[in-house]
Amino acid sequence: MSWKDTLGARIPDDLGREIDTYENQIALKRQGKIDDKVFAETRLRRGAYGQRYDNGQRNDGTGVKLLPFPSDGQTKGPDTVWDAPGMQRIKIPFGGLTADQMDTLANLSEEYSDGVCHITTRQDIQLHFVHIDDTPELMRRLAAVGITTREACGNTVRNVTACPLSGVCRDETFDVTPYAEASMHFLLGHPDTQDFGRKFKVAFSGCREHACGLVNMHDFGGIAVTREVNGTIERGFEVYVGGGLGAVPHEAKLFDPFLTEEEVLPTLQAISRVFARLGEKRNRARARIKFLVAQLGIDEFRRLVKEERDALAPDERWSAYLDDVPAQGERPLHAGAPLETAPNSGAFQTWVGTNVYRQRQAGYVVATITLSLGDLSGWQLRRLADLARRFVGDAIRTTVEQNIVLRWVREADLPELHRELDSIGLAQPGAGTVADITACPGTDTCKLGIASSRGLAAELERQLVDQMSSLDESARNLRIKVSGCFNSCGQHHISDLGFYGVSRHASGHVVPHFQVLLGGKWVENGGSYGLAIGAVPSKNIPEVVRRVTSRFVEERLENETFYDFASRIGKRTLKEILKDLMAIPGREERPDFFRDWGDPREFGIGDMGVGECAGEVVSLTEFDLAGAESQVFEAQLALEENDPTRADQLAYGAMLQAAKGLIKTEFIDISDEPTQIVMEFRTRFYDTEVFFDKYARGKFANYLFRRHEQPGPATERDTARRLIEEAQLFLEATHACQARLASMPSPPKAGSAPSPGGVQ
Amino acid sequence: MTDAAARIGTLQRIALKIFLDEETVLDPRDVIPVFHRWIQTSAVDGLLIDVADYSHMTSGPSVLLATHEGYYAIEQSGGRLGLQYARRADQEGELADRLHAAARTLVKAGRLLETNDTLDGRVRFRGDQLECLANDRLRAPNRGETMEAFRPTFERLLSTMGPDDDWSLTQEIDERERFSVLATSDSGAALDLLEARLR
Structure with missing residues (x-):
């Protein structure tokens, strides 16, 4: 008895064949006939993701404990136990759903997941706690209602998103839905999109001024525009490329001010070919197209794409859909009618x-x-x-x-x-207000989560919902977005108040923190990214929100946006407002600071022992780390003052100081000379992999090496801005490395002579 | 054997729920530390993985303890708070055995909540109601034939739990919902007695 038999012809042939193949691959993996890495990419390309603790261990608050899944050594990827629950991502192109699809998604959530459907920040739907053995049947049931999970994850073209108001928006130029839909169909499984080094995200927006399309943070983004040619209105797109959030955010670059509608699909294909051919493949941390655009420069990238476009063999699909565009669009179910008398409720x-x-x-x-x-x-x-x-x-x-x-x-x-x-419990007001908080899954289920983004968001929401009626309108309309780590799935860069999870080390314990970012733009397609003010203990974040919003309400000029307000009073003042909140109270005094929101366990790896000698060295290290934090902050101010060269030097200096602090755990007499710092850091922490993060490996160290090898400081704002972001991440990695070192039972002694070799 | 009986005989994904009594006032978030403690001490059946906080939701699970075999949840469907145990991993034996095992697991967990120190004895479950639902629309479509096929097995469990009780069964009427049956008896035993009867 199976859904395959029951659904039969309702599963489209092509989707059915794909799912059969996937099911065979599962069987072959169980027989040990497929390599771990290959299988991991295989399932990812079908949206079957890993989930936290799928390596078979978890800290239960008393220590790291094994989770003895009955998998008998079977894995579904490197370090990923077969029977550990996973997450299934389901692509919903442009967010469009039918009622029948909703029924199916509801049923799947109950039968294969935990009864909960989660909407993501890219209009997808995710189900958690799903067993991999259930995924083929789950996919067949989706296929029967016209949904594929193909290329929902992995190094592919991800969900094509679009403004949810497309077609009904009062400010749009035209409805972008048909173009988003055509792009999705054209790119799905296209041979030119199968060899990327990383994912590729596409978005469409009907206008420039609102946020909902988020074109500025996408690999390819199209904003609807028109022009008049010989008395005829022609449709096209203002196309941007190379945007992205992630660890190092890039604002997209203008690729073409008017790409005709006929050229959208061939240009996407040409860009895909250039990305596949020239994009980084080995170093995942530099493999998004934003790095390629930055490396080549937008002019050279554009030239290469145009060259590629001219060489493409014509494909009738490029324009076949355009004839149907005028007739496309939703038809209202009922004739429109105004609300004559509103209830007095x-x-x-x-x-x-x-x-x-x-x-x-x-x-x-x-x-x-x-x-x-x-x-x-x-x-x-x-x-x-x-x-x-x-x-x-x-x-x-x-x-x-x-x-x-x-x-x-x-x-x-x-x-x-x-x-x-x-x-049915779904009449909650407050959409698009400060209480409508966006949050990625964070430590709840994500393997990369550092702090509890959902825990924080839930707490902020509880508090803000209670305050909504008394909040000034200017504060009510702010946006808050939270990510569990620097990877930005919660889109923290493009909100008025953004937070991403980090950790800090204090008194032998790890304390959950959130980096505070202020002044991102939730308008103009995510038009500007907020910059970090500093890390604040997680439990102080509600007070951060209170203080910042109060100050905004009290001091804003007439019609001033939060972005303008933050720019006007400056980050130095904003930091001053929050300075006392950055301190970590003693554990005896505030034990709750050492736990995350909604989680009674001691945060991090629990009971860390720190030796006396290490304690001294750690304090020196922390001194350097604090100095490095200040330099990063100064760098942001320099950037604000439009001095990219100074900003670059300060960011570089911050990385050097952080590296030096770490070196002091082994070699206390390290000089201030950059080349020696880099050499010692490389030998002691990079070559030995002591600095390596489990998932990011050595990518943050490479930020320092690359800047060190540059002949001189950056003179361009974008480059300096990126370096500041990189310095911030390098600093976070240094904090994490320091915490790992402090947790080791026999920390290295300070004061020893310079020598190769590292911490054992 | 009817088709429906053959299908239901292979059902594995069974969920059972007991309800809090009318006097219990429980903030589901108070159960989060309890569930974490259960993981630390392996207090309940199964390979216990993690706790999920869904207390912001107004329907479905509110706080959930995920296990390899399924999950325990403080559950609020229909506006009625209770404890649910949902089995997902396959078990050996006949449907009646699997149902019995799920009930035993649920009642044991319920007893632990009732006697938990940190909850100060605030939690009491009613023993006169048990909801059973099938998380499997293929093997247990919500139709009358499924009910008829399932009834004898379910009544066997109920007669174990309340041998002298008069149980009435009410099936969810919406065919699109999961097959679910609410059993109600004229009197209800305390969980410690139910636990003994299911042992």
Whole structure:
């Protein structure tokens, strides 16, 4: 008995064959006939991800304990136990869902996961705690409703995203949905997209001014534009390339101010070919296209792409879809009708105020379903599908703010829709406000999470929801985004207040912290990234939010945005506001600071023993690390003052000082001479892999080496900005390395003579 | 044997839920440290992995202890807070054995919550109701024939739990929902007695 037999012809042939092949690969892996790395990429390309603790061990608060899965040595990738639960990512192109698809997703969440559907920051849906053996059947059930998980992860073209208001937005130039959909179909499984060194993300936006398309942070982003040619309006896209958040964020570069609609797919293909041919393959940390664009320069990159484009063999798919574009688009389920008499209910009015957007089509609105942390239960999703069938048909989208929108709601239906949503627990107001917090999974389920992004977001949400009615409107409209680590899945760079998880070492213990970023832009497609102010203990972050928002409310000029406010008062002042919050209280005084939100376990690896000698050396090291933090901060200020050369030198100096601090754990007489610092650091910490992070390996060290090898300081703002980001990451890696060293039972002695070899 | 009986006979993904009594006021977040402690001490059945906090949700699991075999959850479906044990990994034996084992695991965990020091005796479960649902729409579609095929096995479990009780069964009516049955008896035994009966 299987879903394969039951669904039969409802599974499209091509998808069915792919899933059969995948199932065979699972069987072959079980027989030991496929290499671990190959199988890992195979399952990733089908969206089957690893999940925290899938290496078979976990710190339960008393120490690291083995999780004895009955896998009998079977693995599903390097260091990944077969029977450990995983995460299934499900691509939802441009966030578009039908009611039937929602039913299926709801059922899958209950039968293969834990009953929870999670909306991601790229309009995907994720299910957690899924066993790999269940994934083929899960995929077949998705295929039967027209969803593929192919290329949801891995070094592929990921979900193609688009503004969830496309087609109904009052400010858009035109509906980008058909172009997003065509791009997804064209690129999926295309031979030219199968040999990337890293992932490739595509987004479309209908306008320049709003955030929802997030073009600025994508590998390829298209903003809808038109021009008049001989009296005819021609559609095209203002195309940007090489944007991205991640550890080192890059703002996208203008590739073409007007790419005609006919050229969108061939240009995507040409870019894919250039990326596959010239993109980095060995060093994952430098393999995104943003590094290639930065390395080549946008002009050379553009030239190469144009050259590649001219050499492409014509493909009828490039323009075949365009004939259908005018006829595409959703049809309203009901004739539009205004709301004549609104119910005299505070709850309804509040919900309408934050969750309802008037469409450009008269009589219709978009209703946002606010999902706390992007989660809803399978039962709620199925009930929501029913409401969609009743009120809007299949006009449903997920959003990058981890919500769901129902489009084409007849305005007159709003009271009834609100009542029905309330009856299933989905009438929470506050969409798009400071209480609608975006958060990646973080330490809850992600293997890379450092601190609990969801724990923090839940706590902030609890506090802010209570304060919403008393908050000034200027503060209500701010955005907060939280990531569990520097990889930016929570998109912390493009919010007014952004946080990403880091750790700090104090008194022999590791303390959860969040790096505070202020002044990112949640407008203009994520038009500017916030810069780090400093790391604050996790438990002080609610106070950070309170102080910063209060200051903003008190001191903002008329109509001043938070970005402008932060720029005006400057990061030095902002840091001053938060300075006392950066201190770590004693463990006896505040034991809660040594635990993460929603987790009673001691944070990190628990009971760390620090020897007397190491204690002295550690304090010297920490002194250097604190100095390095100051230099990074100064570098940001220099950048603000438009002095990229000084910013570069300060960021470089910060890395040198941090490296020097680490060297002092072995060689206390290290000089200030950069070449000696780099040489000693390389010998003692890089060649020995002592500095290496389990996942990032030595990539952060390479930031120092690369800058050291440069002949002189950067003169361009973008380059200096990147170096500051790299210095920040190098510093975080140094803190982590220092914590690892401190936890070793026999730390190395300080004061020994310079010598090759490292910590044993 | 009917098709429905053959299908249900292979059912593995069984979930059982007991409900908090009316007087219990429990913030599900208070159970987070309890679940972590269970992991440290291997207090309940299974290979215990991690705790997931879904207390921000208004439906479904609120706090969940993930195990290799399935999960325990403070669950709030239908607006009724209770403890659910959902089995996912395959078990040996007949359906009746698997159902019995799941019930034993659930009641044991329920007893531990009732007697947990940090919860100060605030938690009490009612012994007169048991919800059973199937996380498998292939083997247990929510139809009348499934109910008829499942009834004898479920009633066997109920007669073990409350041999002198008069149990009534109510099936979820929406065919798209998981097959689920709520058993209600005219009197309910305390969990310690249920635990003894299921031993």
